[in-house]
Amino acid sequence: MAMTVEEATRIVTPLYEALNRPAEKDVGALLAKAAHPDYKSYGTNQDFMTRDQLAQVFSGIGKAIPDLRWTIEEVHPIGDDKIVVRGNATGTPVGEIFGAKPTGKSFETISIDLFTVRDGKLAQAYHVENWVDALEQMAKK
Structure with a gap:
């Protein structure tokens, strides 16, 4: 039976919650839930x-980007064991991120995740984020 959008959203939400201000949370517990x-x-x-x-x-x-906010923009279940999520990440780094020093400038970037679900939990993910664009946004004068 095909998974509903509501079921898929319930399954992926704890993972994305772990990405919202992660320095303030028990990330391990949220990922264990998901x-x-x-x-x-x-x-x-x-x-x-x-x-x-x-x-x-x-x-x-989370330490480098304390105000990191990762939102779920779209959830698309595929059959009974796959979920595609389009996400959006924003934040202003205060520490080095991917070798770039903080500039005081914020970024906004997209993410695409393809999850496989087993027994109601995430079993694997393939993910892509556009960190090159995010770093360029932070470097612009």
Whole structure:
């Protein structure tokens, strides 16, 4: 049976909640609520992070971007085990991010995530964010 938008949104929301001001939250607990212990988050077709590694990355980004806000713009369930999410991220870094020093300027960028669901939790994700554009926005004078 096909997953509804409401079911898909309920499944992915804790992961995105972990990305909203992550320095102020128990990111590990939110990711545990959303994802299986063997969750894999792919940034390329081969390279992935585990759920615990992802929690560390989210926390590190939260320290560099304390006002990080990641919103869910669209949720599209596909069949009974896939979810596509279009997200939007905004923030103003106060620490180094991807090798760039903070400039006091904010960014806004898009994200696309393709999740596989198993037993009502996230099992894996393939994700793309446009960090190049975000860094360019922060560097503009």
